[in-house]
Amino acid sequence: MSQTFSLKPQIALGVVPTHLGFIDALVPDSNGSFPRENDGRIAIVAEMDRICALAPVRPSCVQISLFPGTSAEDIAEMMTGLKALDLDVHLIMMVGGANPMNPADEDTVVAQLVPSLKAAIEHGAVSVASTSIEEWMNGPADMDLDTAIAQNVKLHVRAVKEAGLLDSSITAWHIEFLRPVEFKTFTNIERAWAFIKAINKELGRDYFKLLIDSAHMGDSGLSIAENERLIAELAAAGHMGIFHASAKTTRGCLSTDDGWIGATLSAAARTGKLETVFVEAFRHDDPALQALRDAVPGHGVDTCDGRTYTQVIIDGLVDTARRLNNLKARGFLD
Secondary structure (H helix, E strand, O other): OOOOOOOOOOOEEEEEHHHHOHHHHHOOOOOOOOOEOOOOOEHHHHHHHHHHHHOOOOOOEEEEEEOOOOOHHHHHHHHHHHHHOOOEEEEEEOOOOOOOOOHHHHHHHHHHHHHHHHHHHHOOOOOEEEOOOOOOOOOOOOOOHHHHHHHHHHHHHHHHHHHOHHHOOOOOEEEEOOOEOOEOOOOOHHHHHHHHHHHHHHHOOOOEEEEEEHHHHHOOOOOHHHHHHHHHHHHHOOOEEEEEEOOOOOOOOHHHOOOHHHHHHHHHHHOOOOOEEEEEOOOOOOHHHHHHHHHOOOOOOOOOOOOOHHHHHHHHHHHHHHHHHHHHHOOOOO
């Protein structure tokens, strides 16, 4: 299908292809190789090719989860393939098996982050992102916030310096907070923003941004009004980063968002600082997310309504592009 309409505001719109499934597409095998389709193409590249060809509105960027241990050859092939689709590439630095808030795990986490950061620099990623302020599904329940921030600042400054990030063309490092259960300490804008303020003060520049995900905001325990206020304050401070359009709780079709995407996307647009929006959904039966399904009622519901996940994402792109176009029509976006 050729594109039937275009994105009108000066916003980068793209996809986080987590809907492919972590094991089936994103996590490398024991040799560091990405999963591939039957024709030999890296699954991520093949899927973005389909989306670019089929979507009525074409994405301009993609944000890929990069796991430690992925081979340099496969990273290069993936980056080349995505850029050949005329997509700007953003990378999410994945870490695991260590707690960033524990000084004893600092070396382990830095050792996972630095090679991925260097790969991002080498291959011209636009930005990097991570949830590397807390261990997924395994954070300590009673962690003191100030202690957690201090250790995270120490760890992430090390990673920035050892990777040479500030001397690179990468525009920012976007930190993402997660919903309660996934995280136990950095679970809303206010708590995660405290880390952003602290590390930018240590670096002497506003290099770190806070990635705001409508799903995580919706599940954070703060109201829509509280999140709208915090988004405005975050942007005014120069700390608002990438926006993820994603449905709370189900993490499936954007139609299950209960109004959170519209409210928070509009709030971000009204700040005048919104630059990049990614559509994100997860497979309801992804084996890698079984622990989350077990812990969170409502997560993992099949919201496809007979569609493929490719079509779910395309529908999400169309919905989000229409929202952005109408925000421009109402004078909230350039």
